[in-house]
Amino acid sequence: MEDNLLGIDIGGTKCAIVYGKRIGSDLQIVDKIRIETTTVEETIKEIIDEAKNMMIRYGLTAETVRAIGISCGGPLDSKLGKVMSPPNLPGWNNIPIVKIIEEHLGIRAGLQNDANACALAEWTFGAGKGVQNMIFLTCGTGLGAGIIINGSLYSGTNDNAGEVGHIRLTENGPVGYGKEGSFEGYASGGGIAQLGRIIAKEEIKKGTTVSWCPSHKEIELITAKLIADAARTGDELALKVYETSASYLGKGLSILIDILNPELIVIGSIYARNKDIMEPYVMKQISNEALEGARDVCKIVPAALGENIGDYAALSIAANFID
Incomplete structure (x- = not known):
């Protein structure tokens, strides 16, 4: 047909x-x-x-x-x-x-x-063909989720389900979705750029050379992609930014795993492009934070549709x- x-x-x-x-x-x-x-x-x-x-x-x-x-x-x-x-x-x-x-x-x-x-x-x-319970995370400029429960899309009472970027993970931290220390603040493209700016400022003040941000004048030009490119060359500070972001991504995913018990979490954009850098830190946090029974049946994969x-x-x- x-x-x-x-x-x-x-x-x-x-x-x-x-x-x-x-x-x-x-x-x-x-x-x-x-x-x-x-x-x-x-x-x-x-x-x-x-x-x-x-x-x-x-x-x-x-x-x-x-x-x-x-x-x-x-x-x-x-x-x-x-x-x-x-x-x-x-x-x-x-x-x-x-x-x-x-x-x-x-x-x-x-x-x-x-x-x-x-x-x-x-x-x-x-990537989710054939599953019944799945979460999709956008992980782009912002961070949002789409939720499939028992083979149907779940959008909530008034279409506000899946606004996971608004979850606060720390009292202080990068701002996302209008909230300091939020899931979006740590794990989105905008959040990664903020983390990079914070770390770059600290290092430049100490007199350390930051290859992906040579001076204070270029702080606002920092993007998640710029940091990712530097991380791929082995730059320690860039890797530190992605380690921090991926660790908080893992903590946020652990909350979703505990609450929704999905069989699959599909993550797009930044995670899909940088899975090799981020996955070890994500999985370490899930191992530490999520319930064993729930995490054992949940796979974390990058989006397949690119x-x-x-x-x-x-x-x-x-x-x-x-x-």
Whole structure:
């Protein structure tokens, strides 16, 4: 059986319209169009126009496209199909995006936040195929989670499930999700950059040379990637940053393992790119902190869908919607 699906990925700087085919248990991405995110009205109009162009290009109609999946940063209301003031989308206040898309394209649509969408993608088409209880961690600029429980997406009472980045791990520490010492503050790309800046400042004050930050003037230019590149050359300070981040990632994962008892945790972005550096410290903390019975049945793996996960995520909402 073959299903034609459309996906819409709404981001703070860019949006994407994706056409994919689900053939059995596999998903084939056929085409994708990227557009700039501008004003609310202009962006929505361009999304609709490009979706129509995509359908014309491939001879698709409202009858031959099974569903449209819309992925967007939260907060949102998936039941009402509304985007509700995400911090990276100024002006998107209570926008009934599902209703708008359905009215203009004549195809039923579903909405989920981006972490949930990525969880669906990895669960349906990636590393989580065949499991019943899974957590997906974004581990990118920020840190969020999508949760699969007993073979279904769990989004909570009002779509706030999975905001694990807000968990406080220490009283003081790098800031993430507006909270000092938070899980996001330690284990996200932004958190790793903060850790690097803290350590670089301390070392430069002591007169130590920091290869990836020669002077105070360059402190704000430090990124997680810059530190990772230095760590791969064996730079001790860069390795210390990643050791610290990975250790707190392990502590945070231990909490999730104890509470949710998953069989699989899939981690994207930074962890997926730096598994060799981070995994030993993550597993050491899990060994120390998590309940033995729960940790023994839980595997920790990098995301399988790589840089295309956003495309799969939007299409997976559509696939899950019709299922």
